[in-house]
Amino acid sequence: MRVVVHVLARWSGAIFVLVREVNNVLLETKLAQLPAGLASRQLRDRVNHADDRMLFRINPYAFAEEAGVPADRAIELLLRASALGLVRVEWSLVCRGCGECAASHFKLSELASTFHCAACATDRMTNLHKQVEVGFTVHPEIRALRYAHPESLELEDFFFGYKFSSNILVRGEGVRLVDYLRTHTQILTRLAPGGRATADVVLEEGWVVGSPRAKLTVIGARVSDTREVELVFDGRAFEPRPTIAPGPVRISVRNDSANPLPVLLYFTPIVTYFDYVPLLSGQRLLNTDDFRRYLGTEVVRPGTGIPTRDNTLLFSDLSGSTAIYDRIGDAAAFELVSAHFESLARMVTRHSGVVVKTIGDALMASFSHPADAVRAALEMGDALVGLTEPLSLKIGIHRGDCLVVNIRDSVDYFGQMVNVAARVQSCARAGDVCLTAAVHDDPEVLELLKPFGDIPAERHLLRGIGDEQVVYRLRPA
Numbered sequence: 001m002r003v004v005v006h007v008l009a010r011w012s013g014a015i016f017v018l019v020r021e022v023n024n025v026l027l028e029t030k031l032a033q034l035p036a037g038l039a040s041r042q043l044r045d046r047v048n049h050a051d052d053r054m055l056f057r058i059n060p061y062a063f064a065e066e067a068g069v070p071a072d073r074a075i076e077l078l079l080r081a082s083a084l085g086l087v088r089v090e091w092s093l094v095c096r097g098c099g100e101c102a103a104s105h106f107k108l109s110e111l112a113s114t115f116h117c118a119a120c121a122t123d124r125m126t127n128l129h130k131q132v133e134v135g136f137t138v139h140p141e142i143r144a145l146r147y148a149h150p151e152s153l154e155l156e157d158f159f160f161g162y163k164f165s166s167n168i169l170v171r172g173e174g175v176r177l178v179d180y181l182r183t184h185t186q187i188l189t190r191l192a193p194g195g196r197a198t199a200d201v202v203l204e205e206g207w208v209v210g211s212p213r214a215k216l217t218v219i220g221a222r223v224s225d226t227r228e229v230e231l232v233f234d235g236r237a238f239e240p241r242p243t244i245a246p247g248p249v250r251i252s253v254r255n256d257s258a259n260p261l262p263v264l265l266y267f268t269p270i271v272t273y274f275d276y277v278p279l280l281s282g283q284r285l286l287n288t289d290d291f292r293r294y295l296g297t298e299v300v301r302p303g304t305g306i307p308t309r310d311n312t313l314l315f316s317d318l319s320g321s322t323a324i325y326d327r328i329g330d331a332a333a334f335e336l337v338s339a340h341f342e343s344l345a346r347m348v349t350r351h352s353g354v355v356v357k358t359i360g361d362a363l364m365a366s367f368s369h370p371a372d373a374v375r376a377a378l379e380m381g382d383a384l385v386g387l388t389e390p391l392s393l394k395i396g397i398h399r400g401d402c403l404v405v406n407i408r409d410s411v412d413y414f415g416q417m418v419n420v421a422a423r424v425q426s427c428a429r430a431g432d433v434c435l436t437a438a439v440h441d442d443p444e445v446l447e448l449l450k451p452f453g454d455i456p457a458e459r460h461l462l463r464g465i466g467d468e469q470v471v472y473r474l475r476p477a
């Protein structure tokens with residue numbers, strides 16, 4: 001048996017034979033269904049000519065930049081292309097501890113509330129805001145990608161193209177994590193069951209960590225003698241996890257499991273923080289109107305709650321509508337209320353939010369940023385100007401952590417944060433916009449509220465909510 005330990009310097013000489021087979025008839029049929037001016041030409045070029053890597057988990061923000069179009073246009077294009085089966089939405093669960101994509105799914109309903117990162121040997125919460133990165137992968141019927149078969153990928157493609165998220169930057173280094181890993185690789189190899197590989201390395205103070213899980217803590221006074229370290233994979237992690245002094249080390253890795261094993265060991269300073277390039281989080285996607293419009297059947301599995309952090313919810317209620325039903329009759333009142341909802345929905349969408357549902361005269365909307373919700377709320381009052389009937393809105397906004405759930409086969413929200421948002425709305429009198437402190441104290445919201453001068457903080461005990469809530473009341477002119 002021959003085991004090859006790849007060394008970075010040799011990669012540059014690697015020769016790849018690329019075979020691109022594009023189903024042009026199908027591609028053109030689907031592209032023809034997309035409206036002109038939506039960067040579909042750039043998508044066609046990419047599918048026809050780009051390397052597989054560029055068609056696998058496409059980051060819509062990077063695509064937008066390359067195509068020279070606004071990001072929301074690129075997101076709309078890719079969502080419409082998903083609905084047509086030209087690309088597929090890929091929900092990747094990325095571990096914020098190590099940067100590995102622990103799992104990815106083509107359906108929202110395949111997400112569970114937790115996932116397991118084998119590299120960190122830890123269960124993590126599926127947080128749509130922080131852990132779920134959405135990319136778009138070309139449909140296999142259009143073009144088969146080698147990433148569809150990760151087990152047969154070249155090792156560098158497996159780890160730096162497939163396994164680790166390419167959206168992560170190493171703070172202070174100004175480089176992508178995948179590029180950083182390339183230059184800090186100690187061992188990169190594929191071990192057959194029972195296989196073994198050895199590499200001579202000179203370790204600096206820090207950590208050598210691995211995928212799958214391995215860890216050498218390098219600390220103390222440098223030594224000049226070469227030490228021998230053997231790490232054995234038992235099917236779960238490499239053991240032992242020794243502490244050794246900096247200096248030359250001969251590291252052996254052995255695969256005692258029954259399966260072939262790609263191995264990456266890399267050096268990292270003891271503290272490494274991550275930053276992120278602009279990316280489409282699961283939360284942001286769910287707050288995109290185009291997602292509901294084109295992929296409205298995509299829902300969370302019934303009975304499952306997927307956590308999302310720092311989501312903003314807006315509740316509105318139409319004040320004075322009951323009297324109008326009496327005066328102008330049900331049919332005319334219904335038309336009026338329907339027109340009102342349509343107008344509110346346009347404002348929600350314009351400010352990067354999404355209407356979750358309407359109940360009677362009330363509306364619930366969701367946003368990724370509190371300032372967007374406040375902007376929408378301030379505009380909503382205008383929607384009623386000019387009506388012959390004396391109607392006004394009562395609006396409440398709150399932000400926080402909640403669960404994304406499936407209610408009547410639709411994406412909805414659940415949790416105490418949702419209750420608080422609804423109750424804050426009930427604090428509003430006709431024409432008011434009531435904000436909780438969490439919304440009010442956001443720096444961008446404070447900037448928006450400057451024209452309102454000093455807004456006094458009110459304290460309210462809300463029905464069903466234990467703690468008193470601080471509420472700020474806006475009375476738009």
Ligand SMILES: [Zn+2]
Binds near residue numbers: 098099119120121
């Ligand atoms: Zn991890």
